[in-house]
Amino acid sequence: MFGGSRWQSMSKAQVQMVALTSIIALFGAVWMATSQPQEQSCCRCFPGDDCWPSPEEWNGFNETISGGLIATVPIASPCHDGFPGVEYDAEKCADIQANWARPSLHFASTHSTMASFFANLSCDPFTPRDSPCVAGAYVSYAVNASGVSEYRETVAFAKKHNIRLVIRNTGHDYMGKSTGAGALALWTHNIKALSVLDYTSPAYAGKAMKIGAGVQASEAQALAKANGLVVVEGDCPSVGIAGGYTQGGGTSPLASKFGLAADQVLEWEVLTGKGEFLTATPTQNSDLYWALCGGGGGTYGVVLSMTVKLHQDQPTAGATLSFAESSDVVYWNLVRSFLMNLPAILDAGATVYFQFLPGNTFSLPQSYFLGGTAEDLEHLFQPTIQALNQSGIPYTWNSSDFPAFRDAFDTLNPEMDIFEFNLGGRLIPRSLVLSEGSATSLVSAIKSIVAQGGIVAAVAMDVSRPPTFPNSVHPLWRESVFMTFLGTMYDRLNMTNNIIDQRKVTHVFDPALEELTPGGAAYLNEADIHQPDWQNVFYGANYPRLAAIKKAYDPDGIFWGPTAVGSEGWSVSGDGRLCKTPT
Ligand SMILES: Cc1cc2nc3c(=O)[nH]c(=O)nc-3n(C[C@H](O)[C@H](O)[C@H](O)COP(=O)(O)OP(=O)(O)OC[C@H]3O[C@@H](n4cnc5c(N)ncnc54)[C@H](O)[C@@H]3O)c2cc1C
Ligand SMILES: *[C@@H]1O[C@H](CO)[C@@H](O)[C@H](O)[C@H]1NC(C)=O
Numbered sequence: 001m002f003g004g005s006r007w008q009s010m011s012k013a014q015v016q017m018v019a020l021t022s023i024i025a026l027f028g029a030v031w032m033a034t035s036q037p038q039e040q041s042c043c044r045c046f047p048g049d050d051c052w053p054s055p056e057e058w059n060g061f062n063e064t065i066s067g068g069l070i071a072t073v074p075i076a077s078p079c080h081d082g083f084p085g086v087e088y089d090a091e092k093c094a095d096i097q098a099n100w101a102r103p104s105l106h107f108a109s110t111h112s113t114m115a116s117f118f119a120n121l122s123c124d125p126f127t128p129r130d131s132p133c134v135a136g137a138y139v140s141y142a143v144n145a146s147g148v149s150e151y152r153e154t155v156a157f158a159k160k161h162n163i164r165l166v167i168r169n170t171g172h173d174y175m176g177k178s179t180g181a182g183a184l185a186l187w188t189h190n191i192k193a194l195s196v197l198d199y200t201s202p203a204y205a206g207k208a209m210k211i212g213a214g215v216q217a218s219e220a221q222a223l224a225k226a227n228g229l230v231v232v233e234g235d236c237p238s239v240g241i242a243g244g245y246t247q248g249g250g251t252s253p254l255a256s257k258f259g260l261a262a263d264q265v266l267e268w269e270v271l272t273g274k275g276e277f278l279t280a281t282p283t284q285n286s287d288l289y290w291a292l293c294g295g296g297g298g299t300y301g302v303v304l305s306m307t308v309k310l311h312q313d314q315p316t317a318g319a320t321l322s323f324a325e326s327s328d329v330v331y332w333n334l335v336r337s338f339l340m341n342l343p344a345i346l347d348a349g350a351t352v353y354f355q356f357l358p359g360n361t362f363s364l365p366q367s368y369f370l371g372g373t374a375e376d377l378e379h380l381f382q383p384t385i386q387a388l389n390q391s392g393i394p395y396t397w398n399s400s401d402f403p404a405f406r407d408a409f410d411t412l413n414p415e416m417d418i419f420e421f422n423l424g425g426r427l428i429p430r431s432l433v434l435s436e437g438s439a440t441s442l443v444s445a446i447k448s449i450v451a452q453g454g455i456v457a458a459v460a461m462d463v464s465r466p467p468t469f470p471n472s473v474h475p476l477w478r479e480s481v482f483m484t485f486l487g488t489m490y491d492r493l494n495m496t497n498n499i500i501d502q503r504k505v506t507h508v509f510d511p512a513l514e515e516l517t518p519g520g521a522a523y524l525n526e527a528d529i530h531q532p533d534w535q536n537v538f539y540g541a542n543y544p545r546l547a548a549i550k551k552a553y554d555p556d557g558i559f560w561g562p563t564a565v566g567s568e569g570w571s572v573s574g575d576g577r578l579c580k581t582p583t
């Protein structure tokens with residue numbers, strides 16, 4: 001048990017030591033430096049505590065969920081000697097290491113996070129064989145849910161025993177929202193119900209898709225394609241489409257045509273924090289509908305399914321572009337021409353992915369134009385291509401026609417690995433690329449980030465059209481020309497480097513863009529975990545209403561995640577335990 005006296009009796013140097021260890025343990029979070037030791041009663045119950053359920057209680061719970069309770073055995077445990085019941089196995093370990101960047105290794109598991117930072121080296125495949133391998137920062141148990149009955153039992157059990165609850169779908173989350181030390185995970189991965197419907201409501205009549213909580217983007221797109229249709233999905237085929245992706249907004253190669261993923265939703269089936277199973281539509285439980293469409297995953301309730309609009313599939317053009325140039329002046333002038341070319345490309349309905357890599361290297365690995373031709377795309381990019389021609393530097397441009405959207409997508413984006421990244425980001429308003437003066441400032445900011453070792457990637461979409469039904473997507477999305485995804489490569493072997501780099505994101509990289517976009521926004525799913533003023537930056541003017549809805553549907557605060565709406569009341573302490581934030 002902690003007590004104030006223990007802290008008072010420490011020397012100043014000791015306190016500094018403890019604070020430093022805590023900061024490192026907490027991935028550089030600042031709040032530990034000032035927080036007070038917690039009474040256990042102000043915390044979620046943790047493994048080893050007296051309040052932690054007995055084996056009999058876990059068994060009893062397991063029976064209520066048809067034997068679906070799974071204790072965490074870290075996927076990298078064959079790389080170490082220490083995990084009970086698992087033998088070291090060099091061959092298995094080599095295979096785990098080789099596939100660590102593949103999403104499938106993680107999403108098939110009950111606990112592993114794709115952003116390794118949040119695993120806190122609990123059982124890491126790249127640390128030496130004799131390094132610790134413990135459940136640690138991973139969830140302790142997961143419930144293999146198949147429907148609302150497991151949802152109900154799991155929420156009730158977590159509440160009764162004061163256990164931290166986490167909703168886990170695929171584990172793609174970059175913000176640490178789908179994991180937690182000592183937590184019970186409600187694992188939705190196997191809820192795969194999926195169907196195409198003729199949907200009729202007063203506000204929409206047409207093709208729709210009902211998508212179970214565990215369905216992944218590629219599964220939904222395959223069924224849509226078989227019906228001559230497309231569904232708005234993200235760039236990573238294994239992201240859970242009804243989970244954090246759509247609930248957080250959802251960028252898409254189809255967004256310039258149809259809007260964000262959250263703009264497509266017709267209804268949600270959801271178990272709230274109060275234990276009520278509700279349908280939320282624009283007219284029924286409309287506040288909950290509004291919050292779930294863009295207000296962030298894992299916050300208001302557990303979604304069982306969502307129903308979204310589908311659209312007609314069409315022949316699709318795809319193009320790629322790349323160039324590199326040693327002269328700074330030439331390179332960044334070309335970049336400026338490209339950025340000022342974007343509004344015309346997006347207005348036509350195309351979506352563009354591009355990156356600024358080290359060594360003055362520009363890469364545009366994917367762009368899509370549903371309903372357009374390769375020739376159309378070449379015409380849209382004409383100002384950029386002309387500038388490249390005039391500069392005389394070598395470049396590669398390739399545009400192709402594909403019979404359907406999925407063909408373009410699978411060709412240009414064949415196997416997506418996890419970006420292991422110390423992440424930050426910002427939405428860039430269209431106004432910044434409309435004049436040469438502001439575009440020059442934007443280029444300088446990007447240049448300064450790259451010059452200091454950053455990588456800047458971007459998704460450019462036109463999502464300015466208001467959605468059919470109002471939703472809680474950050475209003476500044478409607479004014480944006482692209483979102484940046486920036487930072488440095490995650491260092492698998494040196495956590496200190498990651499902590500230092502994440503600070504650089506918070507204090508150097510993001511501010512370079514913030515300075516140009518005062519009062520601006522970042523994408524809540526792809527941003528800096530230490531973003532200052534995250535309530536405004538991630539949610540904007542919607543925050544107070546979202547917080548009120550959170551309180552109404554989850555009054556006990558059973559759903560919690562870092563930077564989720566209403567998360568201020570709790571914070572993670574040095575050992576990973578979730579505790580009430582000292583007031
Ligand atoms: C390689 C990669 C590529 C990506 N590409 C894109 C992209 O192109 N566009 C884009 O917008 N985003 C993209 N993302 C980000 C992605 O949208 C988020 O990581 C998102 O949170 C993933 O949702 P999930 O449900 O699959 O993952 P999880 O990590 O399992 O869950 C994420 C969050 O959603 C909550 N959640 C999950 N299921 C439910 C449910 N049924 N009910 C309530 N809450 C739930 C969780 O509690 C958690 O808060 C990408 C991420 C990665 C790693
Ligand atoms: C839950 O019950 C099933 C079926 O009896 C069993 O296989 C499983 O090991 C149990 N889970 C735990 C964590 O004990």
Ligand SMILES: *[C@@H]1O[C@H](CO)[C@@H](O)[C@H](O)[C@H]1NC(C)=O
Binds near residue numbers: 070145146
């Ligand atoms: C989870 O449950 C599904 C049935 O709903 C089953 O097919 C699957 O094997 C289970 N997964 C694990 C890891 O137990």
Ligand SMILES: *[C@@H]1O[C@H](CO)[C@@H](O)[C@H](O)[C@H]1NC(C)=O
Binds near residue numbers: 385
């Ligand atoms: C650029 O140069 C290529 C090759 O010389 C030419 O085919 C193309 O028409 C030029 N494009 C523009 C937009 O100037």
Ligand SMILES: *[C@@H]1O[C@H](CO)[C@@H](O)[C@H](O)[C@H]1NC(C)=O
Binds near residue numbers: 398400411412
């Ligand atoms: C252009 O792209 C298409 C489709 O990806 C590909 O088949 C073709 O080989 C590419 N051409 C060149 C010259 O790279």
Ligand SMILES: *[C@@H]1O[C@H](CO)[C@@H](O)[C@H](O)[C@H]1NC(C)=O
Binds near residue numbers: 494495496497500
């Ligand atoms: C880890 O990185 C830090 C900071 O860059 C460095 O000082 C330290 O020596 C590195 N540790 C190892 C084991 O390489």
Ligand SMILES: *[C@@H]1O[C@H](CO)[C@@H](O)[C@H](O)[C@H]1NC(C)=O
Binds near residue numbers: 026573574575577
């Ligand atoms: C992270 O790991 C360190 C070292 O094992 C440990 O002391 C700390 O409690 C862990 N922190 C969290 C949040 O899990």
